[in-house]
Amino acid sequence: GDSVTQMEGPVTLSEEACLTINCTYTATGYPSLFWYVQYPGEGLQLLLKATKADDKGSNKGFEATYRKETTSFHLEKGSVQVSDSAVYFCALKDNFNKFYFGSGTKLNVKP
Amino acid sequence: GAGVSQSPSNKVTEKGKDVELRCDPISGHTALYWYRQRLGQGLEFLIYFQGNSAPDKSGLPSDRFSAERTGESVSTLTIQRTQQEDSAVYLCASSLWTGGTGELFFGEGSRLTVL
Numbered sequence: 001g002d003s004v005t006q007m008e009g010p011v012t013l014s015e016e017a018c019l020t021i022n023c024t025y026t027a028t029g030y031p032s033l034f035w036y037v038q039y040p041g042e043g044l045q046l047l048l049k050a051t052k053a054d055d056k057g058s059n060k061g062f063e064a065t066y067r068k069e070t071t072s073f074h075l076e077k078g079s080v081q082v083s084d085s086a087v088y089f090c091a092l093k094d095n096f097n098k099f100y101f102g103s104g105t106k107l108n109v110k111p
Numbered sequence: 112g113a114g115v116s117q118s119p120s121n122k123v124t125e126k127g128k129d130v131e132l133r134c135d136p137i138s139g140h141t142a143l144y145w146y147r148q149r150l151g152q153g154l155e156f157l158i159y160f161q162g163n164s165a166p167d168k169s170g171l172p173s174d175r176f177s178a179e180r181t182g183e184s185v186s187t188l189t190i191q192r193t194q195q196e197d198s199a200v201y202l203c204a205s206s207l208w209t210g211g212t213g214e215l216f217f218g219e220g221s222r223l224t225v226l
Contacts, residue, residue: 034214044154044202044217089154091215097142097161097206099215103153 002027006090006102013080013109021075021105023064023090031092033057033066033073038087038104047075047088085109113137115218117203123224124193132188132221136205143186144215145178146202154202160186193225 007022025031035047035057048057053068062077075088090102116135124130136143145157156170160180171177175193180186190197200220207213 036215036217043219044204044215046214046216049214093213093215097213098159098167099144099204099206100156101146101154 002031002092002094002098002100004090004092004100004102006088006105008103009087009106011105011107013107015082015109015111016079017109019075019077019080019084019107021088021090021107023073023075023102025071025073025090025092025100027071027092027094029095031094033064034091034093034099035062035064035073035075036089036091036101038089040086044089080107080109082109082111115203115205115216117201117218117221119221120219121222121224123226125226126195127192129189129191130193130223132190132201132203132223134186134188134203134205134218136184136186136203137216139183140205140207140216141183142206143180144204144206145186145188146204147199148202148220149199157188157201190223193223195225198223198225 003026032051034049036044037047038044048059050057050066056065064075087104087106089104118133141162143160147155158178159167175191178188200222202220204215204217206215
């Protein structure tokens with residue numbers, strides 16, 4: 001069945017460092033891909049999405065490109081801030097509207 | 112309402128009691144999902160409703176768990192004879208049926224503590 005695998009955390013970075021959180025997926029068909037973020041004490045919210053191969057999703061300085069050839073959707077940011085500290089979830093949505101989530105990656109950004 | 116609404120936000124119960132958790136999806140959203148998130152863990156899929164189709168119950172951990180949804184409105188998740196391992200945040204989310212491009216909108220969750 002469909003699944004999402006993302007790198008384990010926690011990831012600890014200094015402010016202004018470069019971030020990459022790896023996400024790979026397995027899917028039959030043509031899924032849409034998402035990154036969700038959960039800030040401390042808050043609910044999950046959509047960060048960015050891409051609906052077809054080679055699409056790039058971007059928001060708040062974060063980017064991820066839908067790579068069909070490598071079945072990946074890695075999250076990147078050039079310069080992280082303390083306020084980016086959160087748990088990041090990679091997810092896919094299959095053609096039947098069902099979502100599959102990765103296990104989450106906790107990011108700690110130190111000043 | 113503007114977003115997904117869940118109640119109660121917090122529930123403390125004694126082992127062996129039954130609990131009901133409620134979810135009000137965004138109006139017009141045909142799909143509704145329940146997930147469980149244990150402390151420090153990822154999202155565990157429980158059940159998925161899509162319109163009038165039979166729900167996908169493949170994630171329910173035991174027969175103590177059940178969920179209902181009337182049409183495209185409110186859903187209730189019921190846990191019977193609660194156990195301590197049921198302690199978690201139960202998240203509800205809804206989305207439009209858009210053939211694969213729509214996002215999930217999450218509620219704030221119901222935090223369940225079983226003593």
